Amino acid sequence: MTTASLAGRTTDHPYFWPTVFILMWSSGYVAGKVGLPYAGPFTLISMRFASAALILLLVSIITGASWPSRPKDYLHLAAVGLLVQALQFSGLYLGLSLGVAAGTSAVMVGMMPIFTAIGAIVFLGEKVSPRQALGFLVGLLGVALVVAHKMGVSDAQWGGYLAILAALAGITIGTLYQKKFCVGIDLRTGGFVQLTVASLVAVPMALFAEEFRVIWTAEVMGSIAWLSLINSIGAVSVLFMLVQRGQASQVAGLFYLIPSVTAVMGYLVLHETLTRLQAVGFAVSAIGVYLSTRKTP
Template identity: 30%
Template structure:
């Protein structure tokens, strides 16, 4: 069962970009994220209660989980959604965030002693090239300075959050850890909402469906799998999976949103798949 988790993670995580479009059209970004993680907090706490997981652990562990939640759900997601809301081209945001596996692999060596072989670096390079091919970056578009700053902050946040989470894995039950992370994300986005935006949420059918998808499949599904993969595997190999997100999102947009899927997209998908396979396969297999 767990062998299918990487594939399931990619499918669920990539689908977030499909429903995200509906959400940002019906709500201000920080209000939507605060609402989302408020619901997610309740869900994980209920699950933890019925699973007999210890909810109140050491204060130090709770604060650490809340802090990683601020990095993942506050600065990373908040930065990306804010950038979208002020006109930052989605492809540029995706390109910058796609640097995360490279940055994580560079840092995982000195922090965790993970050794990255030349074959893995070759795979990582192919993964990045494939992602850029799919994104089809148009640098002629105007880039809002604040959007660029927000996206770069998002990149560093998800990198730091991933590395920190690897160090903290096992201190709290997974459901409890996720609950405190959601609390951190909710409170941080509430703070940003009050400071930076005229908050609004239009509870249209498309918003409700999109938010339900984000909560159930992405927060409860994909993010939980990500935390599991970070705990069980090397952080470098886990983050390399993110290279598959842009091409998978492109295929999903073609299927569900009727968006065009070009020959270039297909080539990029194939390049990325080969790269991720090379970067993540076990040494004993080659």
């Protein structure tokens, strides 16, 4: 089940997998916020990475998944694991634990399309059409509308915002690296390697900074299960599949919808506010995503 073969067998509507990805990825912000009162950020991601790695190892063995044949493939997978898994989610959860709102963190990471588009042009030789560039700008406007009422009024420490910026760097650079060096690698074994490397980074940090303390409740157990299965395995696998199917800059445009969807989920699950301005932002973001991801006939 390489990214290429999985994409080749996908016969669904062209917006099916992007929709699945957006829902999966957005839910991670809410699930993380649910679990953080009961475990430190590094402890939470350690359990997330380790459990997801174990699941993928068992799946790989049971299904006879192919393993990378070249040593350098393992090095590339390790690099993606450090960036997309360890750096991104360590920064994200640390920022959330320091008081950054779920919607605000989503909009900061939602800046990914701009930086990914620039990186795709410079490092991957991709071309961004005027329509796509317009889509990036429209999407950015929609994102700004979604969280306009939250910016500037949060009591989050500045360290929280810096941590979210580190998460943004991890997902942006990691996506470009995945597109450049990890195409064609089986998602099951590749995911296991990435999550194992991320675990080796997160576990010592959890032990040193938080002594791996957990208040075991239904909320934290549900959070860990959701983050492991739906986000670390499901959402990241779909992301890499979409990167394989299209240009990295087009796939990155999907991130403009994540703050809007996160705001809706936060309203439904965390009882956060949802305003008319946010609803307008949702519509504007959708237009931006359509413009930046629609392929030219």
